[in-house]
Amino acid sequence: MFIRSLRKAAMLAATVLTAAIGLVGVGGTTAQAATGPCDIYASGGTPCVAAHSTTRALFASYSGPLYQVRRASDNATRDIGLLSAGGYVDASAQDSFCAGTSCLITIIYDQTGRNNRLTQAPPGGFSGPAAGGFDNLANATAAPITIGGNKAYGVFVNPGTGYRNNSTNGIARGDAAEGMYAIFDGTHFNGGCCFDYGNAETNSRDNGNGTMEAIYFGNIKVWGFGTGNGPWIMADLENGLYSGVNAGFNSNDPTVNFRFTTAIIKGEPNHWSIRGGNAQSGGLSTFYNGARPNVAGYNPMKKEGAIILGIGGDNSIGAAGTFYEGVMTSGYPSDATENAVQANINAAGYGTSTGGGTGAQVVGGQSGRCLDVPNASTTNGTQLQLWDCSGNSNQRWTSTSGKQLMVYGNKCLDASNRGTTNGTAVIIWDCNGQTNQQWNVNSNGTITGVQSGLCLDANGAGTANGTKIIIWACNGQSNQQWSLRN
DSSP states (O other): OOOOOOOHHHHHHHHHHHTTOOOOOOOEEEEOSSSSHHHHHHHOOOOOOEEEEEOOOOSOOOOSSEEEEEEETTTTTEEEOOOOOOOOEEEHHHHHHHHHOOEEEEOOOOSSSSSEEEOOOOOOSSSSSGGGGGBEEEETSSSSSETEEEEEEEEEEEEBBBBESSOOOSSSBBTOOEEEEEOOOOOOOOSSSSOOEEEETSOOOOOOOOOOEEEEEEEEOOEOOTTOOOOOEEOOOSOOOSSSSSEEEEETTEEEEOOEEEEEEETTTEEEEEEETTTSSSEEEEEEEOOSSSSSTSOOOOOOOOOEESSOOOOOOOEEEEEEEEEESSOOOOOOOHHHHHHHHHOOOOEESSSSOOEEEETTTOOOOOEOGGOOOOTTOOEEEOOOOOEEEEEEEEEETTTEEEEETTTTEEEEEGGOOTTBBEEEEEOOOOGOOOEETTTTEEEEEEETTTTTEGGGOOOSSTTTTEOOOOOOOGGGOOEEEO
């Protein structure tokens, strides 16, 4: 551990104060802070060597693009930038460019100037589902949110989606010290391997214990886990997801499921730590702080310096999650530095309201698209479909005490003609209290009809805009998995 000079401590204290009060409200709208997370890390002596975000600038001076999208209609691409230097994303540029078609996120740019950008992950120990064994790219509109009162989009990772950079600049290698944080959707996760952000192998393969150091978020229990049912923040150190010094259970690593979750992993020779908190308010808690795992291969570490998002180091592609921003540092950040970063994140103003009214979006686990009433129709009998999530009122569903899923305040999700057989169309109809309009929203991600017992299903395992919604015998497939998102 390092003993900092009084001068540096004073500078850091001033940075903490700036981060805590860095947003000024004007007529209910917030403006981006004058200091970004990477400015805070630099003040603490642990500068960012990678900085990725689809929501905001992570340096006060950054004025470049955040990410690139590619639209399906003509394969044209567009860089999505900022409303102002050091500010928030200009999501309207994406909305305009992608209007009438769909878009994928092709590049997540690195704001440090080191060109540690993230692009479509190549095949490795496992092959992805896209052409050539590459992983899928994320649907650009599947995770709409607000930040500072401005519309933004996250990176929605379904199983099979992944980003990577195997040729980086300045990322820790060997046993060198580093830190990292990420903002995740704490309600979007699964037990697949492995939803990671951080340091991985440069050949996309499992090169043995200690060749990774990445943040993991999810509820898999194969290697390590914490209290409750998860999700947990853990470290993927290769051949093990660690919640503490031992493989397996760590009673100090709690379930963390804030809608916007700050997750932190940091490591230096024979010492590492897990921290986390609510990205919308409050401070950070430390869930582990101690020696490297007491298993051969982790002391010293053998980090290789690639960067991954949404996948494991060997391109394991079974995981799900949503990413909004994250950085990696050179050197082991102090708790005080991270506390200042957390204050800055709180002040950034992450939120779920997208201007589409009340109710939740029902998001398909396979497609990342939303349960949608076509053309915002209010006509009885209109069959539901999948469509890019927009946050508009025709995608806002309210779960009532009578087990109805209600849209527009007066139309209910309905099994057509009270059908109970495979393939029955799911429609909207005036709410009438009958059992074909009652649904169980289950903890396993399914939505089942009270009358039929069948699952809400994207027809034919479709993922495209316009895929029809039906009921079908529950089979555990991902086209029958749904999450409710504000």
